[in-house]
Amino acid sequence: MTAKSSLPPAPDGTGVRAGNTLVLHIVSYALLWGLITWVSYYVCWPLIFVALVPFARLAIGPEYPITRLAVAWVAGTFYFGAIEYWFAFYNLGALAILAMLQGLSLLPIAVGIREGHRRRIPLCLTLPVCWVAGEYLRSLGPFGFPVGALAPALFRQLWVIQIADLGGMFLVSSAIAMVSGALCDIWPSSFTVRPRWSRALCATVVGVIGVWLCIAGYGSYRLIESRTTRESGPVVAVVQPDVPWASDVGDGYDPAQLFDKLIEFSREAAHRDPAPELIVWPEASVVTPLNPEFCRAEPAQIQRTVDFMVHQQPAADDARVRAWLEGKMRQGGDCAARIQALADETNASLIVGAPMRLPESNGGGGPWRSFNAAFFFRPHLPVVVQQKVHLFPAAERIPFVGTWAETPFRWLATVTGVQPEFELQPGAKFLPLAFGNTNGSHAFTLPICGEIDLARTAGVFLPHDQTRLLVNISDDGMFQRSAMLQVRQSMLAYRAVESRSAIARSANTGVSCFVRPTGEIAGAVTNAQGESWTGRGFPERAVIAEVLRRKASPSGANAAEIAPLVAEIRKLRTEAGVEGYSVQRIDLDTRQTLYSEIGDAFAQCCGGVMLLAFFVGVGRRR
Structure with missing residues (x-):
């Protein structure tokens, strides 16, 4: 099939007008695709089943293939930008660049769909394979994030998401895309045109209906089975402050007042019946480092820090810098002492998000190595620290730092103004953590912030005895109480099903909640109106x-x-806003999942098929 327009030249200009009409038709497909997907994400979830119909028709049309691919990329840029609109609260330039990069992932998807269509492979097969491949590719690398995934729209439909324990969230997305593909097979050009039924088309419809009947049957079976596989677990409390922030004004909150409020909420939660064995605070709930290497730093390290800061800011005065630094050290030490005293008093362990500073030993760069960390305070025991392993690109760490690839990302960070306040260091790995009392010990894994958004960074593939309970802490103040809080919540449901884990989550501004191993969300912190997030x-x-x-x-x-x-x-x-605390007894699950054993094998196979189709399609055009 050639890539030329089928419109014949016409001396009266009708061919040009027809061509312009066709281009407008292509653009309308792109706009409709973005609109339907956005609405299905944030307003009406059933629309997700038709969300890819405009995109598929945009990709497979015979006329103007290059124009269609260009429009797909532009539309994809707006599509990802609209879904990630919350990122504009942080930095509009960074949102634009990120959306353009993510839009590029649609090009191999579109080429793969076109190649499959040319070979007369039903779209109910090619669309889910290529779309899932794109979702998987967008989850890789330093900017990996499940943006644009179809599955989050259905996170409350428990009977659907149970198949995630077989192939992860990607398997749910493929089932949704299969419906869009079947609709395109039935109505290839317009919903107003009567379908031409054939044996192959009937087989397509029967096959898709059969797949969804199997999904419903499997989901119902796993939900019923959970009644016999669950075990009573520990009592946990999650604490939620409400401190939205923006890069230009900060949060306007006195850190001391915030700390006092968190202590107050924790003490109230500790006196509930039954009393919690673990109390969880959000990420960055304390703004000063709590580790003794910083709070009780050696005089030589203090002097080194003062010299470095004065060198960075020549107008600064040595005495004032020293006084400021020693004040931060005292503040961190006082906070750590108060938290440990609370743990000893209530006989409950506490998880507290705070920065961590360790002396830089090699003499290069600054005087400290900085980490985003969670401090695990235990009654009458030493503190354990879990460092964040997978850092947020640019805002926490420039991607590929120390390699040749750092330069363009450093330039992009400079252009967009997304420079990390401290160049954070990644932690080495998830630590095997546990808490408990005389009734037993409970192991758990502690993903921090966005680590919960992907299975491989959340610890889903760790041994099951370490992942029966996941504790997630996050600072979602940058989302400014927007609908993105619900999208973050949807990730919890899939991580729970993928590993049959119970999840306790504490997040600044919300949603702080508990998730059962079936993906059901319960016990969220709410306001007086019963809202876990307000969207205000x-x-x-x-x-x-x-x-x-x-x-x-x-x-x-x-x-x-x-x-x-x-x-x-x-x-x-x-x-x-919404602030407060919630105390729940957690149900654990004895089941292990296929997905936790084989990982992303399904999505990787889809990626291989799509890339093969992409290279075949590109080679054929040459």
């Missing part, structure tokens, strides 16, 4: 900006002047 945005942002403006003015601002503004911030937070 960051209304106090303008007031915070005004407070900062007044404090930065030459005349300054005293406490009396800004007191009404602080009261307004508190009022807006109460109306828009």
